Amino acid sequence: MKLKYQFAVREVGGSVMAVAVGADSDKFNGLVKLNEVARSIFEMLADDVTEEEIVSRLLDEYEVSEEDAAGAVSGFIAKLRSEGLIED
Amino acid sequence: MDDxxxxxxxxxxxxxxxxxxxxxxxxxxxxxxxxxxxxGLKREPRRGDVVLFRDRSGGHTLHRVIKKKKDGYLTRGDNCVRSDGVCPREAVVGILEGFYKGEKYYDCSSSPAYKLYVAYVRLSYLPRRAANGARSLLKKLKIRTDEKR
Structure with missing residues (x-):
């Protein structure tokens, strides 16, 4: 799975935000606000990845349990799917 | 995601x-x-600022303030030769703080490159307007010549 649209992820006054760019900005004109972990997941989803691969990379980056990482990934991806931002 | x-x-x-x-x-x-x-607006826009305002169509336009007027701001796009007219003060909803070209960020209040660009836009306006006028005139002359044939 991966993100359906091309996004630019940028720092904005201490926060991290993402907007669709190029032709995709006509299809999705929302604003995505990301915390640190969400940003990592979001950037991984620019390429085709599985949930397991994302969890594995998070475990390399952060000192969290596998259960917590899997929960965070699953929850965030479900949220992105509900907004129509994921394609399989 | 909230609307x-x-x-x-x-x-x-x-x-x-x-x-x-x-x-x-x-x-x-x-x-x-x-x-x-x-x-969001925290101060009054100044000449040279790029402001976001509600335009007459109900949408939003992001153009540069050319002049402050009694009842608002005269604005114009950098790539335009005609101004938008006066935008009322209450129509302005935001201001451009900075922008990214690729990964590189330009802060409108401090970037030397941006300040140079703003000076260029201001100084090049009359030559660009003259060139645009000349192009329009040539186009009109060509149309008349074609019609005569």
Whole structure:
């Protein structure tokens, strides 16, 4: 799975935000606000990845349990799917 | 994800990331390619500021303040030769704080490159307007010549 649209992820006054760019900005004109972990997941989803691969990379980056990482990934991806931002 | 208007998003977050649509602010802001940081208004806009305002069609326009007027601001896109007319003060909802070209960020209040660009836009306006006028005249003459044939 991966993100359906091309996004630019940028720092904005201490926060991290993402907007669709190029032709995709006509299809999705929302604003995505990301915390640190969400940003990592979001950037991984620019390429085709599985949930397991994302969890594995998070475990390399952060000192969290596998259960917590899997929960965070699953929850965030479900949220992105509900907004129509994921394609399989 | 919550549904916000730009005004609501600015009120909620103070600053937002946006993508410019259209070519009126090129070359600074390229249509759907660059990204920009818009901030809510914390001070009165000045000449040279790029402001976001509610336009007559009910949408939003992001153009540069050329002159402050009694009842608002005279604005114009950097890639335009005609001004928009006077934008009322109450129509202005935000101000351009900075922009990204690729990964590189330009802060409108401090970037030397940006200040040079603003000076160029101001100084090149009359020559660009004259060139545009000459092009229009040539086009009209060509049409008349073609009609006579």
């Amino acid at each position: 916000f208007s730009i005004e609501e998003a600015l009120a909620e977050y103070g600053r937002i990331l946006e993508v410019p649509a259209g070519r009126s602010m090129e070359p600074m802001l390229r249509d759907r390619r660059d990204t920009m940081v818009l901030a």
